[in-house]
Amino acid sequence: MSETRGTTPLGARRTRQRLDILQHLSAAPDFISAQGLHARLAQTGTLVGLSTVYRALRDLERAEQVDVIRSEASGERLYRRRSTSEHQHYVICRRCGRSEAVDTDIVERWAAHLDQLTGFSNVTHTLELSGECMDCHL
Amino acid sequence: MSETRGTTPLGARRTRQRLDILQHLSAAPDFISAQGLHARLAQTGTLVGLSTVYRALRDLERAEQVDVIRSEASGERLYRRRSTSEHQHYVICRRCGRSEAVDTDIVERWAAHLDQLTGFSNVTHTLELSGECMDCHL
DNA sequence: ACAGAAACGACATCCATTTTCATTAGGGGA
DNA sequence: TCCCCTAATGAAAATGGATGTCGTTTCTGT
Ligand SMILES: [Mn+2]
Ligand SMILES: [Mn+2]
Ligand SMILES: [Zn+2]
Ligand SMILES: [Zn+2]
Numbered sequence: 001m002s003e004t005r006g007t008t009p010l011g012a013r014r015t016r017q018r019l020d021i022l023q024h025l026s027a028a029p030d031f032i033s034a035q036g037l038h039a040r041l042a043q044t045g046t047l048v049g050l051s052t053v054y055r056a057l058r059d060l061e062r063a064e065q066v067d068v069i070r071s072e073a074s075g076e077r078l079y080r081r082r083s084t085s086e087h088q089h090y091v092i093c094r095r096c097g098r099s100e101a102v103d104t105d106i107v108e109r110w111a112a113h114l115d116q117l118t119g120f121s122n123v124t125h126t127l128e129l130s131g132e133c134m135d136c137h138l
Numbered sequence: 139m140s141e142t143r144g145t146t147p148l149g150a151r152r153t154r155q156r157l158d159i160l161q162h163l164s165a166a167p168d169f170i171s172a173q174g175l176h177a178r179l180a181q182t183g184t185l186v187g188l189s190t191v192y193r194a195l196r197d198l199e200r201a202e203q204v205d206v207i208r209s210e211a212s213g214e215r216l217y218r219r220r221s222t223s224e225h226q227h228y229v230i231c232r233r234c235g236r237s238e239a240v241d242t243d244i245v246e247r248w249a250a251h252l253d254q255l256t257g258f259s260n261v262t263h264t265l266e267l268s269g270e271c272m273d274c275h276l
Numbered sequence: 277a278c279a280g281a282a283a284c285g286a287c288a289t290c291c292a293t294t295t296t297c298a299t300t301a302g303g304g305g306a
Numbered sequence: 307t308c309c310c311c312t313a314a315t316g317a318a319a320a321t322g323g324a325t326g327t328c329g330t331t332t333c334t335g336t
Pocket of ligand 1: 108127
């Protein structure tokens with residue numbers, strides 16, 4: 001009882017749609033929106049409802065399986081499958097969307113002291129970096 | 139010719155609405171949304187169209203007169219008049235919205251090297267901090 | 277196989293922000 | 307000061323990402 005079987009990770013059922021979504025998300029090299037992912041799935045003949053894509057991404061976010069940013073350009077939330085168990089920060093190319101993980105140890109260490117520095121408790125941070133990748137810069 | 143008179147800052151006309159908006163925004167101690175500001179103006183009998191508030195805030199943002207964050211809770215963009223000429227980062231209380239400027243020199247210096255560290259050009263950053271202020275923490 | 281619950285998906289709805297467009301009113305120049 | 311051009315305004319409609327609804331489908335443990 002209260003046994004966590006490898007077959008049922010976190011109360012999440014394993015449906016054809018969830019698998020397809022996770023697979024296509026993992027295959028995407030960069031951040032992608034719910035709608036973009038839905039379009040990709042459709043292209044390859046994988047029929048998944050848009051609502052389902054939104055829900056699956058929301059659940060993946062809760063399970064901390066993805067990093068999320070907000071596109072300044074389109075206003076969409078963009079998702080990327082995490083490579084490590086820890087959250088990461090990325091530089092995203094403003095032009096083509098290419099993303100690259102950045103070493104933010106310095107910032108993380110600084111952030112860890114914020115509770116003392118600010119008088120606020122349970123301080124969390126959001127850090128997004130954008131620039132122009134070498135291919136797009138001129 | 140091509141003379142920049144003090145009377146015409148940046149092609150922006152000085153209307154009653156713009157002045158009221160800037161005044162009320164400056165009076166607000168914390169971050170406030172377009173709709174919140176619009177409501178505040180209405181309360182004090184200052185009639186300004188909601189579109190006008192949105193437009194004025196957009197222009198203030200372009201002129202770098204305000205710092206902007208995105209409320210995770212309401213999804214709104216929140217604005218705060220800048221006290222200095224440089225951009226700032228803040229800790230915002232998740233519960234009551236109180237905001238406090240934070241010294242981010244360390245991060246700023248780190249960010250200045252990102253072009254070399256990442257291979258991206260013109261790297262800009264977004265940093266948002268949220269926590270619970272002393273009044274709200276239990 | 278069965279039953280209860282979770283997931284689907286087409287569609288409706290929400291809601292912040294933008295756009296439209298007719299009207300108003302700044303402000304530089306004469 | 308008066309004119310004119312044009313930016314600014316605002317009511318209303320449109321946009322668009324995201325979430326809610328609800329009847330149907332599909333898991334999964336027993
Ligand atoms: Mn971090
Ligand atoms: Mn900064
Ligand atoms: Zn690029
Ligand atoms: Zn508080």
